[in-house]
Amino acid sequence: MSVILLKGCYMAKAPNMPFAFCTREKQHWCEYAEIAEHGSTTSFLKELAKRYNMVIISPILERDEVHNDTIWNTAVVIDNHGDYLGKHRKNHIPRVGDFNESTYYFEGNTGHPVFKTEFGKLAINICYGRHHPLNWLGFGLNGAEIVFNPSATVGQLSEPLWGIEARNAAIANGYYACAINRVGTETFANEFTSGDGKPAHKDFGHFYGSSYIAAPNGSRTPGLSRTSNGLLVAELDLNLCRQVKDHWGFQMTQRLDMYADLLTEAIKPDYTPQVISKTT
Numbered sequence: 116m117s118v119i120l121l122k123g124c125y126m127a128k129a130p131n132m133p134f135a136f137c138t139r140e141k142q143h144w145c146e147y148a149e150i151a152e153h154g155s156t157t158s159f160l161k162e163l164a165k166r167y168n169m170v171i172i173s174p175i176l177e178r179d180e181v182h183n184d185t186i187w188n189t190a191v192v193i194d195n196h197g198d199y200l201g202k203h204r205k206n207h208i209p210r211v212g213d214f215n216e217s218t219y220y221f222e223g224n225t226g227h228p229v230f231k232t233e234f235g236k237l238a239i240n241i242c243y244g245r246h247h248p249l250n251w252l253g254f255g256l257n258g259a260e261i262v263f264n265p266s267a268t269v270g271q272l273s274e275p276l277w278g279i280e281a282r283n284a285a286i287a288n289g290y291y292a293c294a295i296n297r298v299g300t301e302t303f304a305n306e307f308t309s310g311d312g313k314p315a316h317k318d319f320g321h322f323y324g325s326s327y328i329a330a331p332n333g334s335r336t337p338g339l340s341r342t343s344n345g346l347l348v349a350e351l352d353l354n355l356c357r358q359v360k361d362h363w364g365f366q367m368t369q370r371l372d373m374y375a376d377l378l379t380e381a382i383k384p385d386y387t388p389q390v391i392s393k394t395t
């Protein structure tokens with residue numbers, strides 16, 4: 116398990132169930148799903164959050180009993196008094212080879228919530244949402260000062276992107292971005308294929324860890340190990356968010372109105388891309 120600890124106030128961890136989604140099997144794995152508000156993981160962590168005066172972000176497989184037993188990829192936020200504060204459901208569900216999670220759950224319906232805590236305003240961009248700049252923007256628009264990105268991702272897929280995406284998001288949105296990835300290689304009982312014409316296999320690569328924190332001014336911490344569990348302890352000066360915004364003016368100069376118009380048009384079935392070419 117890789118964990119980021121922000122100087123005594125926050126703890127965010129990578130998910131602790133096996134990354135079973137690659138197997139596409141339902142039996143057994145769905146038994147890990149639990150109710151966000153008072154499931155066993157939330158109940159357990161509420162005690163710890165209170166004891167250590169710490170906000171905890173806990174990624175779980177959520178079972179929504181109220182809505183027909185549906186399953187979600189969810190991060191639960193528990194405040195430093197041990198109270199359930201809220202949850203966020205993963206917005207973007209990968210369909211990339213082994214990372215095809217659509218067998219289990221669909222795109223989240225919780226928007227881009229920001230959780231106001233005694234230690235700052237935080238949000239969670241779950242895993243694959245890291246590749247979507249507008250997802251990062253959404254949390255920024257709602258006033259996040261720290262965005263956590265709990266991830267489970269393997270080397271051959273995303274390692275070249277790892278040092279770039281969260282860091283870029285921190286710069287573009289004027290907040291701290293905490294990129295958290297697990298370590299290790301998991302082997303499953305039954306073979307599975309990846310839809311790439313290659314032979315069936317029982318594991319799907321090495322989770323490369325390398326968790327780090329990026330600041331709004333573009334600086335970052337060193338990364339944790341690629342092979343061993345780790346704990347990254349950092350102190351964040353939240354004043355830097357406003358200072359960088361004042362200095363660069365990225366938020367002041369962004370053209371949300373123009374982008375809103377473009378997006379409104381682009382989703383229409385009869386949209387015509389604005390391409391200008393030489394007429395002959």
Ligand SMILES: NC(=O)NCCC(=O)O
Pocket residue numbers: 209214241242243244245266267268269272273
């Ligand atoms: N779990 C998950 O969303 N993995 C996707 C792989 C990646 O985004 O690097």
